[in-house]
Amino acid sequence: MIDYKSTRGHDEIKNSAQAIIQGIAKDKGLFVPRSIPAIEGGIGSLVGRDYKDIAYEVLSRFLSDFSKEDILDAVQKAYDSKFEKDEIVPLIEKGGVHFLELYHGKTSAFKDMALSILPHLLTKSLKKEKENKKIIILTATSGDTGKAALEGFADVENTEIIVYYPVDGVSQVQRMQMITQEGKNTHVVAIKGNFDNAQTGVKNIFSDDVFNKGLNDKGYMLSSANSINIGRLVPQVAYYVYAYAQLIGAGKIKDGESINIVVPTGNFGNILAAYYASHMGVKVHKFICASNKNKVLTDFINTGIYDINRQFYVTNSPSMDILISSNLERLLYHLSDGKEEVIRELMLQLENEKKYEIPDDVKERMKIFAAGFADEQDTIEAIKDLYQRENYLMDTHTAVAYDVYSKYKENTKDDTITIIASTASPYKFSNSVIAALDEEASGTEFELVQQLEKITGIPIPKGLKDLDKKEVLHHRVIEKEDMLKELEKAYL
Numbered sequence: 001m002i003d004y005k006s007t008r009g010h011d012e013i014k015n016s017a018q019a020i021i022q023g024i025a026k027d028k029g030l031f032v033p034r035s036i037p038a039i040e041g042g043i044g045s046l047v048g049r050d051y052k053d054i055a056y057e058v059l060s061r062f063l064s065d066f067s068k069e070d071i072l073d074a075v076q077k078a079y080d081s082k083f084e085k086d087e088i089v090p091l092i093e094k095g096g097v098h099f100l101e102l103y104h105g106k107t108s109a110f111k112d113m114a115l116s117i118l119p120h121l122l123t124k125s126l127k128k129e130k131e132n133k134k135i136i137i138l139t140a141t142s143g144d145t146g147k148a149a150l151e152g153f154a155d156v157e158n159t160e161i162i163v164y165y166p167v168d169g170v171s172q173v174q175r176m177q178m179i180t181q182e183g184k185n186t187h188v189v190a191i192k193g194n195f196d197n198a199q200t201g202v203k204n205i206f207s208d209d210v211f212n213k214g215l216n217d218k219g220y221m222l223s224s225a226n227s228i229n230i231g232r233l234v235p236q237v238a239y240y241v242y243a244y245a246q247l248i249g250a251g252k253i254k255d256g257e258s259i260n261i262v263v264p265t266g267n268f269g270n271i272l273a274a275y276y277a278s279h280m281g282v283k284v285h286k287f288i289c290a291s292n293k294n295k296v297l298t299d300f301i302n303t304g305i306y307d308i309n310r311q312f313y314v315t316n317s318p319s320m321d322i323l324i325s326s327n328l329e330r331l332l333y334h335l336s337d338g339k340e341e342v343i344r345e346l347m348l349q350l351e352n353e354k355k356y357e358i359p360d361d362v363k364e365r366m367k368i369f370a371a372g373f374a375d376e377q378d379t380i381e382a383i384k385d386l387y388q389r390e391n392y393l394m395d396t397h398t399a400v401a402y403d404v405y406s407k408y409k410e411n412t413k414d415d416t417i418t419i420i421a422s423t424a425s426p427y428k429f430s431n432s433v434i435a436a437l438d439e440e441a442s443g444t445e446f447e448l449v450q451q452l453e454k455i456t457g458i459p460i461p462k463g464l465k466d467l468d469k470k471e472v473l474h475h476r477v478i479e480k481e482d483m484l485k486e487l488e489k490a491y492l
Contacts, residue, residue, distance in 0.1 A: 008340050018129060021126060028207045039281045042255050051088040051242055059235065114236050147177040154185070163186075166193055172445035189474075199326065218491060244283075253417050260284070261287055261288065264421065266319055274421075288401075305357045316376050405420060430451070
């Protein structure tokens with residue numbers, strides 16, 4: 001049986017259903033598995049299995065208190081015709097790497113991979129635990145999580161979902177995807193601040209005992225759709241296991257041979273899922289963490305010092321415009337052998353001093369990670385270069401990863417077979433992508449979507465077609481300091 005505990009204490013031991021419902025531990029820590037399960041027989045035993053089968057195998061090991069029938073049902077409902085590719089996540093070899101295309105779901109971003117299944121896991125968790133309170137899902141987004149969460153939870157029985165996004169920190173397409181969202185239980189709120197402000201506000205609401213007691217008395221409880229929720233993180237492990245099995249099946253590697261995994265990284269959840277996959281049997285030589293100009297993670301991996309006392313930049317890869325990477329806490333817990341007192345001290349330093357330095361033994365274990373960053377010009381040039389050479393089109397976030405990997409390979413001469421997590425459709429960032437192709441970009445973002453299709457011949461994803469013609473249903477904009485006050489007015 002796999003159970004879960006807080007990164008900051010040992011008092012709260014939960015089964016997976018309880019951890020999914022609660023979202024974040026009462027001591028502000030994140031739930032982690034007390035042991036990471038392996039695939040018996042190795043990943044080679046999964047060769048030839050389709051994505052649903054492999055997702056089932058991964059989830060059944062992490063969610064050991066769920067019945068086989070519950071997990072199969074959730075998988076079948078999540079990975080269905082809402083994905084535009086039959087294989088769910090194509091693995092495309094271009095430019096000397098294998099792009100794992102994670103963006104063929106309903107919202108054209110990798111968040112669909114987990115947020116298509118999280119509502120099913122949550123509702124099944126509620127039934128398992130005989131919990132009859134109404135769940136309020138609180139989510140902060142830097143662009144893609146918000147729409148994917150709204151889409152997943154829209155009109156799901158016994159839930160409300162509230163998404164906070166930085167008013168000037170998402171693209172027009174991302175904003176329009178959110179504020180046109182239908183569903184009686186959906187709420188979208190812009191805050192006057194950046195993503196870190198939104199994420200910190202959500203965490204503070206979760207840890208406010210007085211507010212949470214008031215909610216409980218009214219028949220509500222909070223949960224999260226961010227990757228701070230273990231039910232959001234675990235499904236992401238499946239696509240790395242699947243990709244490794246695909247490489248074995250295609251004869252690119254032998255079972256047990258190491259690969260590199262490159263992830264464009266903001267909140268550290270997607271690359272943490274790759275780390276979990278490595279404990280399940282995916283052999284990894286290097287995890288390569290790719291950042292944009294907000295390179296707090298690059299500096300941390302290279303020095304062991306996490307320091308957010310720095311300028312915040314708004315870039316052409318906005319989903320990575322983050323300085324506080326929440327899921328890093330989980331990695332540090334695992335690398336410090338589960339010493340919650342170490343994690344408590346580091347997180348207290350981050351809260352009070354805005355920086356911390358990890359112990360030497362943890363620095364040594366961090367050497368399985370490499371890191372680099374790409375500025376906006378690097379990103380544009382990477383898109384142009386790969387499209388001209390291979391006729392393969394990347395979005396800006398994937399281009400950050402490709403540029404960082406190209407520099408890594410040039411510096412290290414490392415020829416290990418490499419997977420890059422391709423996290424969003426190029427159509428979500430048409431303005432930047434068109435500029436990279438040396439075409440004149442003119443008009444609204446929505447007109448640029450049409451223009452990009454004419455230039456490349458690549459079909460527009462269904463979820464982005466005619467987005468600008470949809471009715472705006474959510475108009476609220478609040479001060480970042482007012483997040484809790486607004487909830488108190490609405491629910492207490």
